[in-house]
Amino acid sequence: YLIYNQNSFAESVLEVTNDDLIIGDENAPITIIEYASLSCNHCADFHINTLPEIKKEFIDNGKVRFVFRDFPFNYPALLGAMVLQCVPNDMRYDYSDALFRLQKKWVVRENKESTKELYKIMQSGGMSKDDFNKCINNTQIEEKILKGLMDAQKEFNIKSTPSFIINGKLYEGNKPFKDFKKILNTLLSK
Numbered sequence: 393y394l395i396y397n398q399n400s401f402a403e404s405v406l407e408v409t410n411d412d413l414i415i416g417d418e419n420a421p422i423t424i425i426e427y428a429s430l431s432c433n434h435c436a437d438f439h440i441n442t443l444p445e446i447k448k449e450f451i452d453n454g455k456v457r458f459v460f461r462d463f464p465f466n467y468p469a470l471l472g473a474m475v476l477q478c479v480p481n482d483m484r485y486d487y488s489d490a491l492f493r494l495q496k497k498w499v500v501r502e503n504k505e506s507t508k509e510l511y512k513i514m515q516s517g518g519m520s521k522d523d524f525n526k527c528i529n530n531t532q533i534e535e536k537i538l539k540g541l542m543d544a545q546k547e548f549n550i551k552s553t554p555s556f557i558i559n560g561k562l563y564e565g566n567k568p569f570k571d572f573k574k575i576l577n578t579l580l581s582k
Contacts, residue, residue, distance in 0.1 A: 432469070432553045
């Protein structure tokens with residue numbers, strides 16, 4: 393069988409690119425990569441309740457850069473992830489925040505209904521029906537998202553959302569802010 397050097401193979405999911413949705417200072421000593429599904433209520437809880445505290449205490453002052461990655465578990469989540477790819481980078485954070493906050497509205501069992509409700513949200517932010525349809529029918533975007541998901545599964549064996557890779561180490565599941573604070577302060581004191 394083939395022995396290959398892991399490094400000469402695909403780049404690691406730890407590599408952050410311009411394609412990523414990032415908030416915070418790119419030279420921050422700590423990088424948190426979050427894998428989340430837009431349809432997951434624990435992810436919504438993290439985004440609505442915990443992330444603002446992390447942002448205030450660690451991101452806004454340059455200690456952490458935060459990278460958002462999609463790990464869609466179902467059709468609505470994939471749809472939402474695709475639509476976010478079509479929003480200008482500087483607005484993606486606000487849109488994803490809105491999608492988490494309005495999750496119960498658009499993440500529904502019936503795919504057609506999900507699509508309709510998702511469009512309503514995007515439309516209120518200024519997206520045309522035409523752009524919306526182009527976006528959700530773009531197989532390249534879909535493949536890119538699914539490839540990201542498979543790479544994360546392969547390298548870190550991620551099985552649930554939210555999952556966080558903090559400076560290269562995997563932490564699974566939503567945690568209260570105090571747990572994140574402990575992890576981050578420990579890393580900062582090294």
